[in-house]
Amino acid sequence: MANVNYFSGIVKVLENPKQTFLNSKVPVTRIRVELPQRRKNRLVYLIFWGNLAKDAKNIYKMNDYILVEGYVSIRNKNNTNINTKSLKKLTITVLKVYPFLLQENRLYSKK
Numbered sequence: 267m268a269n270v271n272y273f274s275g276i277v278k279v280l281e282n283p284k285q286t287f288l289n290s291k292v293p294v295t296r297i298r299v300e301l302p303q304r305r306k307n308r309l310v311y312l313i314f315w316g317n318l319a320k321d322a323k324n325i326y327k328m329n330d331y332i333l334v335e336g337y338v339s340i341r342n343k344n345n346t347n348i349n350t351k352s353l354k355k356l357t358i359t360v361l362k363v364y365p366f367l368l369q370e371n372r373l374y375s376k377k
Contacts, residue, residue: 273358274335276366277301277310285323295319297326311357312336322363331367336360 277299285295295314302308312334314322326332336358 271338273338276333279326279330282328283323293319295322313359333364333366334360335362
């Protein structure tokens, strides 16, 4: 029986990756992506940890298509207004990532 919270699919990167550091040591990269579906809720947030976070920050750019595998979680965004219902944010903690379609006009630095 498969795990229900596991996701595997192709997504489109909507913005350049943003990297932060946890406890000044562990890199964490967040990317807002779009799922190719016809429903209204198509936005998903990807979270990369460790060495995968460094690679995601350096390799992937806006309008790239990537194949991701990871675990899905739904998090609540708390609003200060009591009358509105809480918004839910779908996040995927990425375990594996593969380039699918990358933009051609890239500048790679030789190290």
